[in-house]
Amino acid sequence: MSIQGLDHIGFTVPDLETATAFLTALFGAEVVMETGPLDIDGGFMSRHLGVPPETRIRNARFLRLADGTVLEVFEYGGDPGRDDPPKRNSQPGGFHLAFRTQDAHAAAARLRAAGVDMLDGPTLIETGPLAGLTWIYFRAPWGQTFELVSSDRRLDYNPPD
Structure with a gap:
């Protein structure tokens, strides 16, 4: 196996619009793609993403920085710990x-x-x-x-x- 470097950095935010406004206005990030809501069953969410089965991805937005670094920013719903700091x-x-x-x-x-x-x-x-x-x-x-x-x-x- 040969790791070539990072592909993207993913993180979750409580409000995707707030995060997008922050990253685009202050850092010049450019939105390059988004998924919209993903209709995936709870079993998939647990087995593949390690989140509670009632959790759903409301949207995932990909933003590119000037040097080409890509940020994958998620907003989830249905997780009881969602609002923890x-x-x-x-x-x-x-x-x-x-x-x-x-x-x-x-x-x-x-x-x-x-x-x-x-x-x-x-x-x-x-x-x-x-x-x-x-x-x-x-x-x-x-x-x-x-x-x-x-x-x-x-x-x-x-x-x-």
Whole structure:
């Protein structure tokens, strides 16, 4: 088996319209496809997606970022835990998505001006293997954690010579 890289990143949101507006307006994402409601029986949902059998996919929308990265954003219905808050980064299963930008300071200022919940920063890492990387975490309207990253080199985990 040879893994060639990521095909797409999928995540679930409580309201697909809110998520789409956030990702298109602030990140320039482009909607490239959507499924609409999927009429799949509960057994399939359990066996193939690992969700409760009463759960249904209301819609899945695919958005492409400028570099070609594809986000598959789901809105489900019928899951009794649907409105639980997203997991924190410190919890198993918690995660964040990091968006690369030319200038994390300018991008953070733009998000702050748009009312996005920004954490402290941006922060420049001055030493070690991540030296030169500037980052800041922020939260989407539905509570999911995202990050902005800027650096003069692509994060490849190989320190510069």
